[in-house]
Amino acid sequence: MSENTAMNFNDSPEELAYREHVCQWLQENTDEYRDIDFQSMTEHEELPYSRRWQAAKAAAGFAAIPLASELGGGGGTAMQSIIFSQEEAKYNLPFYGYFSIGLGMAMPTMATFANETFKKQLLPKLLSGEHIWCQLFSEPSAGSDLGNVRTRAIKDSDDWVVNGQKVWTTQGHLSDYGIIVTRSDPSVPKHKGLTFFFLDMKSAGVDVRPIKQINGESEFNEVYLTDVRIPDSQRLGNEGDGWKVALTTLMFERQAGSEHSLGLLEEGDVMDFLSSITLDGKPALDDSYVRGKLADWYVKMRGLRYILYRRLTAHSSGSVPGAEAAMGKLVEAQATLDMTRFCMDLLDLNGIAITGSAFKALPKQVKTYLKSPGIRIAGGTDEILRNTIAERVLGLPQEIRTDKHVPFSDVKG
Numbered sequence: 001m002s003e004n005t006a007m008n009f010n011d012s013p014e015e016l017a018y019r020e021h022v023c024q025w026l027q028e029n030t031d032e033y034r035d036i037d038f039q040s041m042t043e044h045e046e047l048p049y050s051r052r053w054q055a056a057k058a059a060a061g062f063a064a065i066p067l068a069s070e071l072g073g074g075g076g077t078a079m080q081s082i083i084f085s086q087e088e089a090k091y092n093l094p095f096y097g098y099f100s101i102g103l104g105m106a107m108p109t110m111a112t113f114a115n116e117t118f119k120k121q122l123l124p125k126l127l128s129g130e131h132i133w134c135q136l137f138s139e140p141s142a143g144s145d146l147g148n149v150r151t152r153a154i155k156d157s158d159d160w161v162v163n164g165q166k167v168w169t170t171q172g173h174l175s176d177y178g179i180i181v182t183r184s185d186p187s188v189p190k191h192k193g194l195t196f197f198f199l200d201m202k203s204a205g206v207d208v209r210p211i212k213q214i215n216g217e218s219e220f221n222e223v224y225l226t227d228v229r230i231p232d233s234q235r236l237g238n239e240g241d242g243w244k245v246a247l248t249t250l251m252f253e254r255q256a257g258s259e260h261s262l263g264l265l266e267e268g269d270v271m272d273f274l275s276s277i278t279l280d281g282k283p284a285l286d287d288s289y290v291r292g293k294l295a296d297w298y299v300k301m302r303g304l305r306y307i308l309y310r311r312l313t314a315h316s317s318g319s320v321p322g323a324e325a326a327m328g329k330l331v332e333a334q335a336t337l338d339m340t341r342f343c344m345d346l347l348d349l350n351g352i353a354i355t356g357s358a359f360k361a362l363p364k365q366v367k368t369y370l371k372s373p374g375i376r377i378a379g380g381t382d383e384i385l386r387n388t389i390a391e392r393v394l395g396l397p398q399e400i401r402t403d404k405h406v407p408f409s410d411v412k413g
């Protein structure tokens with residue numbers, strides 16, 4: 001747990017003033033999006049709106065609130081960023097997810113490790129939504145255990161030549177740049193022989209192949225890298241220090257994850273949905289089983305809200321949330337699956353009949369149900385989060401790691 005776990009439910013006077021400033025700006029700048037049906041748009045149709053909204057936020061200093069103002073950010077705090085996200089979520093706006101890896105992970109990593117030229121050249125375009133970035137970490141045999149990365153980088157004069165395969169690369173098909181972890185030295189233990197770069201996704205030898213998902217979308221990809229040349233100037237951190245850089249990136253991801261919403265029930269979606277359904281000719285909300293389910297979820301969501309308050313309190317006092325993020329994500333991902341599965345059951349056959357473009361017209365609960373398994377994997381699987389809680393909250397011993405001190409080239413697998 002983070003050190004300061006005493007909860008504070010209220011904005012400080014400074015936070016309140018900031019919230020008022022944000023509310024006013026949002027009121028003045030969101031009118032043009034109010035009546036647009038983004039839910040029914042394809043990615044291709046929605047992206048220009050997302051870029052326009054992102055550019056407006058960048059111009060007003062809201063695109064990357066904690067980033068130093070000399071780098072184009074808002075020069076604010078993590079807490080201010082959370083306040084902005086909370087208020088922004090109240091409006092009908094285009095999907096911001098195209099930029100979330102760039103802003104949440106690539107941008108702070110670049111701001112910490114890239115040289116000044118690249119920072120000046122690339123960060124403004126990332127902030128304004130002109131460029132999309134992806135994260136090339138996972139591979140067929142490296143996911144939960146990122147230290148198993150096999151994509152090979154070999155130094156050749158002023159370049160590195162990279163060969164290998166990445167997978168689950170969200171927005172890879174739309175991306176201009178990516179951050180990538182590679183194996184530069186297999187003769188040392190696995191966490192010591194990694195090197196981190198940023199990569200131009202239009203480089204020769206980068207082959208992005210979309211993966212078709214159960215929900216009909218293709219938001220993530222396989223990325224094959226064949227003799228891709230990355231200039232040494234695009235190395236982030238020292239040669240062999242890729243693990244440290246990756247941990248910094250993942251810490252930023254955890255920080256960004258702290259801004260997650262509280263789930264469907266709190267947002268009123270499930271209540272609205274259940275109010276619109278009848279069971280045996282009566283409103284579903286009158287059914288005692290449905291009411292029991294609602295009560296269970298309500299208790300869970302209240303618990304999540306208090307965990308969120310712990311995270312916000314940690315942010316507000318300037319520290320990074322610890323195991324609270326793992327607890328919140330574990331419960332929320334499972335509850336989301338449970339709630340949406342129940343809603344789908346109530347839709348009877350309509351809940352499972354999905355054909356082609358009909359996906360766009362599905363109720364939000366069904367769409368979310370189809371994404372739920374992914375939510376339980378991305379950013380740490382349920383089992384990995386349980387390990388984190390076991391070790392950091394319950395103080396149980398760490399898992400035994402037999403390959404920790406063995407040269408990577410000697411590790412079987």
Ligand SMILES: Cc1cc2nc3c(=O)[nH]c(=O)nc-3n(C[C@H](O)[C@H](O)[C@H](O)COP(=O)(O)OP(=O)(O)OC[C@H]3O[C@@H](n4cnc5c(N)ncnc54)[C@H](O)[C@@H]3O)c2cc1C
Binds near residue numbers: 142220
């Ligand atoms: C929607 C989505 C988006 C993603 N986007 C990206 C992206 O943009 N970039 C990127 O690089 N990656 C991305 N990923 C990949 C994601 O980071 C990995 O899927 C995740 O880390 C799990 O790795 P894995 O799939 O290799 O599963 P594995 O790590 O192989 O796990 C397989 C199973 O074993 C369990 N397991 C593994 N280790 C342990 C352990 N020590 N103790 C107990 N159980 C264990 C896991 O919980 C899981 O059930 C995305 C994934 C999803 C679902």
